[in-house]
Amino acid sequence: MTTVGILGGGQLARMLALAGAPLGLRFLVMDTSAEACAGQFAPLLVGDYRDEAALADFAARVDVVTFDFENVPAESARWLSARVPVFPNPGALGVAQDRLAEKMLFRELAIPVPPFADIASREDLDAALARIGTPCILKTRRLGYDGKGQFRLKPAPGAGTPAAVQRVADQAWAALGPQAERVGLILEAFVPFDRELSVVAMRGRDGSFDTWPLTENWHVDGVLSASLAPARVDPALAETAYGHARRLAEALDYVGVFALELFCHGGELLANELAPRVHNSGHWTIEGAETSQFENHLRAVLGLAAGATTVRGHACMLNWIGELPDPAPVLAEAGGHWHDYGKSPRAGRKVGHATLRADTPEALAAALQRGGDALGRQSQVAPAIAALRG
Known part of the structure; x- marks a missing residue:
């Protein structure tokens, strides 16, 4: 029986283990915390990712290695790759x-x-x-995610004078400057985007490539709030997005599932970032696609044929941050599905998600309206409802 090793024991590892059970796979999860939620469903090895003794123990007990978050040290993945197959490859992780x-x-x-x-x-x-102008965003080059490690430089309206710009620059440097030597910094122009989109795609060991339908996303405070699939976009725009993802996967010799996050501005797609793993905006695929991102990631890293990525009607994923609401309104819907990650409540923490699926946009909009009203989450579901009815 094949054992898959997963570096990182969060909810993504947990969902990988759940997806792999019907395939007859075993799992070993390595995490720095004994409380990692994937440990509720798979054996958990607690250790530091840079501890070679712990890594050696891990490698000796698995047949292939993957990871569930991008901040696993790339050098640890490289060390493991000399002893056991690692997918995606450490070079892709490093980029x-x-x-x-x-x-x-x-x-x-x-x-x-x-x-x-x-x-x-x-x-x-x-x-x-002076070159890029404001508004813009100063970010750490490394270790930032879900809005962390970022500072927006945006002078008050009507206050874009050189002195005002210097004041916000002072604030940004005070916030992130001390990290410049350790993790590096990058300044990016702010994009007044019309929509946030993502391509969740996969590439197999044999170079085969496929994508799920383009997904539209909404964020609150830098954290994903809702995802809708398929996004209602011009087919030519979707093909452009898929082409970007394919070139990226081929250039990196990528194996597994990844997400390419995109801004749509004035009909043009601008790349935001690459997530080298199964992705939050692909959670809807568990119930909303013929094969989920989690199963297909496992198929890819094991060299198995990919499952179809065809969408089943229309689906919307709602992220639960901080604490879980009452599941009853979601479960009352015929296409309602609930995912509790087994985490204790904490401000800003992803603790679960729900997916609502329906055969038509109208039926999904109605289900979201009922669920949002019952949960008091009208603002969370409103953008997806508007997109479905637009």
Whole structure:
């Protein structure tokens, strides 16, 4: 029986283990915390990702390794790859861990990106601000996710004077400047996007490539709030997005599932970032697609044929942040599905999600309206309802 090792024991590892059970797979999860929620469904090895003794123990007990979050040290993945197959490859992980390397790769592949600049000093920040202008966002190059490690430089309306810009630059540098030497910084132009979209795609060991339908996403405070699939976009725009994802996967010799996050502005797609793993915006595929992102990721890393990515009607995923609401209104819907990650409540923490699925846009909009009203989550469901009815 094949044992899959997963570095990282969060909800993504948990859902991978659940998806792999019907395939007869065993799992071993390695995490730094004994409380990792994937440990509720798979054996858990607690250890530091940089501890070679712990990594050696892990490698000796598995047949293939993958990971459930992109901040697993790339050097640990490289160390493991000399002893056991690791997918996606450590090089792809390394690129995705560095926002500057990621943006430069996008440019090399002719994937449009917002203007950006490498920031190593306060002088670099001033020079980049003069070129890029405000509003813009100063970010850590490494270790940031879900809105963490970011500072928006946006002078008050009507206060875009040089002095006002310097004040927000001072604030940004005070917030992130001390991290410049340790994790690096990048300044990115703010995109007044019309829509946020993502391509959730997969590439097999044999080079085969496929995508799920383009997904539209809405964020609150930098954290995903809702995802709707398929996104209602021009087919030509969707094909452009799929083409970007394919070039990226081939350039990285990627194996597994990944997400390419995109801004749509004035009919043009601009790449935001690559997530080298199963992705929050693909959770709807568990009930809303013929084969989920989790099953297909496992099929890819094991060298098995991919399952169909065909959508089943229309689906909307709602993220639960901080604490879980009452599941009853969702479960009362014929197409309602509930996912509790087994985590204790905590502000800003992803603790679960729900997916509502229906055969038509109208039926899904109605189900979202009922669920949103019953849960007091009208603002969370409203953008998806508007998109479905638009």
